[in-house]
Amino acid sequence: MAKRRPVANLLALAVLTVAVERPMHPYEMASVLRARGKDDDMPIKWGSLYTVVRNLEKHGLLEAVGTDRQGARPERTLYRVTDAGRREAADWTRELLSTPGREPSPFESGLSVMGGLGPDEVRDLLRRRLELLERQVEADRRALERERAELPRLFLLESEYALAMREAQAAWVRELLKELDAGEFPGLDAWRAYHRTCDLPADLADLAERGRPAQ
Amino acid sequence: MAKRRPVANLLALAVLTVAVERPMHPYEMASVLRARGKDDDMPIKWGSLYTVVRNLEKHGLLEAVGTDRQGARPERTLYRVTDAGRREAADWTRELLSTPGREPSPFESGLSVMGGLGPDEVRDLLRRRLELLERQVEADRRALERERAELPRLFLLESEYALAMREAQAAWVRELLKELDAGEFPGLDAWRAYHRTCDLPADLADLAERGRPAQ
DNA sequence: GGACTTATACTCGCGTACGAGTATTCGTAG
DNA sequence: CTACGAATACTCGTACGCGAGTATAAGTCC
Numbered sequence: 001m002a003k004r005r006p007v008a009n010l011l012a013l014a015v016l017t018v019a020v021e022r023p024m025h026p027y028e029m030a031s032v033l034r035a036r037g038k039d040d041d042m043p044i045k046w047g048s049l050y051t052v053v054r055n056l057e058k059h060g061l062l063e064a065v066g067t068d069r070q071g072a073r074p075e076r077t078l079y080r081v082t083d084a085g086r087r088e089a090a091d092w093t094r095e096l097l098s099t100p101g102r103e104p105s106p107f108e109s110g111l112s113v114m115g116g117l118g119p120d121e122v123r124d125l126l127r128r129r130l131e132l133l134e135r136q137v138e139a140d141r142r143a144l145e146r147e148r149a150e151l152p153r154l155f156l157l158e159s160e161y162a163l164a165m166r167e168a169q170a171a172w173v174r175e176l177l178k179e180l181d182a183g184e185f186p187g188l189d190a191w192r193a194y195h196r197t198c199d200l201p202a203d204l205a206d207l208a209e210r211g212r213p214a215q
Numbered sequence: 216m217a218k219r220r221p222v223a224n225l226l227a228l229a230v231l232t233v234a235v236e237r238p239m240h241p242y243e244m245a246s247v248l249r250a251r252g253k254d255d256d257m258p259i260k261w262g263s264l265y266t267v268v269r270n271l272e273k274h275g276l277l278e279a280v281g282t283d284r285q286g287a288r289p290e291r292t293l294y295r296v297t298d299a300g301r302r303e304a305a306d307w308t309r310e311l312l313s314t315p316g317r318e319p320s321p322f323e324s325g326l327s328v329m330g331g332l333g334p335d336e337v338r339d340l341l342r343r344r345l346e347l348l349e350r351q352v353e354a355d356r357r358a359l360e361r362e363r364a365e366l367p368r369l370f371l372l373e374s375e376y377a378l379a380m381r382e383a384q385a386a387w388v389r390e391l392l393k394e395l396d397a398g399e400f401p402g403l404d405a406w407r408a409y410h411r412t413c414d415l416p417a418d419l420a421d422l423a424e425r426g427r428p429a430q
Numbered sequence: 431g432g433a434c435t436t437a438t439a440c441t442c443g444c445g446t447a448c449g450a451g452t453a454t455t456c457g458t459a460g
Numbered sequence: 461c462t463a464c465g466a467a468t469a470c471t472c473g474t475a476c477g478c479g480a481g482t483a484t485a486a487g488t489c490c
Contacts, residue, residue, distance in 0.1 A: 009447075010324050017328045027469050041319050041327035047448035050470070055446085076469075093332055096325025098340040100348050100384070104256050104377070106318065109225050110311025111373040112256035113232045117308055125313040133315050152402040158326040161387060162319070168383035169315070172376060187367040224477075242439050262478035265440070270476085291439075 005092065006059040010042045012052045016061065016081055016089040023065050025076035026053045041158045053079060061085035107169070118195040119188055123180045126173055133170040140166065220307065221274040225257045227267050231276065231296055231304040238280050240291035241268045256373045268294060276300035322384070333410040334403055338395045341388055348385040355381065 005012075018024065018032050030049055033039065039046075056062040062079045081089075107129075114122055140163045147156055179185045220227075233239065233247050245264055248254065254261075271277040277294040296304075322344075329337055355378045362371055394400045 007446095010321070013324070013328060017331055020331065025469090030469095038327060040317070042324040043319055045448055047450085048446085049448095051446070051448080089328070089331060093325055093328050094336075094340055096321050097329065097332075097337065098343045098347075100344055100351065100381075101321055102255070103321065104258055104373075105320075105380075106225070106311050106316055108373050108377055109228070109257040110308055111376055112253060113228060113304070113308050114312065114372065115369055116232055116235065116304060117312075121309075122312065125309055128313040129315055132313075136315065152405065153400065154330055154402055154406055157329065157391070158319075158323050161326055162323055164387045165320075165380065165383060166315070168380060172379045176372070185368065187369055190367065191369055222476095240439090245439095260478055262480085263476085264478095266476070266478080 006061070006088070007052060007055045009048060009052050011044050011048055012056055012061075013089060013092050014038050014042055014044065015049075015052060015056065016085050016092075019062060019079060019081040020086060020089065023078045023080040025068070025078050026050055027076065029053075040162075056085065059084075061088050115191070115194070119180065119185070119191050123177065126177055126180070130170060130173045130177060133166060133173065137163065137166050137170060221276070221303070222267060222270045224263060224267050226259050226263055227271055227276075228304060228307050229253050229257055229259065230264075230267060230271065231300050231307075234277060234294060234296040235301060235304065238293045238295040240283070240293050241265055242291065244268075255377075271300065274299075276303050330406070330409070334395065334400070334406050338392065341392055341395070345385060345388045345392060348381060348388065352378065352381050352385060 014033055015029055018029050024032070026049055030046060033044070038044065053062065057064065057079065060082055061084055063082050065078050065080045067077050117125075140159065144156065144159050144163060147159070180188075229248055230244055233244050239247070241264055245261060248259070253259065268277065272279065272294065275297055276299055278297050280293050280295045282292050332340075355374065359371065359374050359378060362374070395403075
């Protein structure tokens with residue numbers, strides 16, 4: 001398998017896509033990206049900006065096209081995207097759109113170690129999550145409404161998607177909570193008992209060792 | 216703000232939760248986690264295992280309790296979870312369950328840079344994604360059915376959640392595709408034009424600079 | 431019994447992420 | 461006109477992630 005993305009950080013993709021519009025210096029890229037709210041759509045850490053730009057240059061995806069200087073401020077290097085950079089950005093975008101990745105969310109991870117807490121506490125935690133989730137959904141919905149007025153649909157899709165996913169998550173949690181509240185959840189007593197004694201019966205331990213289905 | 220998780224890698228949480236059951240050596244932890252399929256629920260890279268265990272020890276969340284040796288194999292250090300480790304694991308789990316994080320998925324990132332490709336190509340890419348997604352949903356559903364027979368519900372929640380999220384994603388993509396196919400998507404021509412000329416009209420550029428609502 | 435594969439049990443080192451820090455300049459309120 | 465906070469424009473160091481490599485031991489097929 002060939003080398004995967006020469007610069008793996010998604011911030012690099014964001015940088016490439018703004019650099020396509022016109023040559024920029026790093027700080028300007030950051031301002032533009034910030035202004036467009038791209039840090040809501042991507043896991044961006046601004047501390048990585050200069051490292052990422054340097055790496056993009058090293059791999060020939062960006063190239064320096066001189067410096068400019070405003071007043072007495074430090075001089076800034078302007079970067080332009082190369083052909084390779086354009087190709088990389090397009091290819092990367094294609095991959096992101098076409099390939100559903102297997103990247104478990106933190107919540108999923110949380111669910112998978114939930115057994116370490118008792119059922120009553122879990123219920124409280126999930127209640128809290130649902131509450132926050134519902135608040136966020138409301139806020140997102142309002143924000144989207146506001147933006148719909150002034151932006152073409154094309155630029156709203158990622159927000160629409162994020163909202164849809166949050167709603168789906170809220171619905172799932174709500175459903176689970178309903179079961180927990182109604183005491184319908186099967187194995188509640190075993191769970192409670194396990195948590196009190198803090199060691200799981202041997203048969204369960206064996207069962208939990210579910211063999212992965214050969215695939 | 217105090218230091219966040221002393222060992223941030225989620226693999227650390229997985230390690231702590233198995234070490235709670237009984238003292239283990241690192242390789243055994245890996246086997247148990249693998250056997251339980253935890254690497255489907257968490258973003259685990261096995262290459263990080265020894266680093267993570269060492270860091271957990273350094274921060275007093277695990278402690279070495281001697282070594283054992285089987286036959287002529289290299290000696291292995293046994294680690295036991297400390298009280299601090301137990302607390303950290305519980306606290307971390309609580310946080311994961313109760314706090315809906317803002318971590319954009321790669322697909323969301325993809326959507327947010329989608330404008331760089333033309334609408335026709337995007338349609339093809341999304342079709343491909345939907346197809347793969349539907350296949351995965353089918354596979355997940357079957358796997359879940361199989362596991363339901365032999366495992367208590369408690370251990371299936373994370374799979375149920377993953378399935379629900381995938382179904383929601385598939386539904387969203389399907390809906391979007393329907394719009395694209397029907398030509399209902401507003402601004403399609405502008406999009407196509409922009410992609411052909413490869414530079415976006417100035418008014419759009421301004422608009423795209425959506426100010427973040429203060430909050 | 432020798433040659434092959436598979437499982438066991440790690441080690442190493444490169445590259446990178448990114449928080450925290452720094453130095454300068456601009457706006458502005460008194 | 462000067463003091464102060466905010467914005468500008470970066471730099472640096474450390475710790476961390478993780479792929480790739482390694483070496484031995486145990487099955488296993490002929």
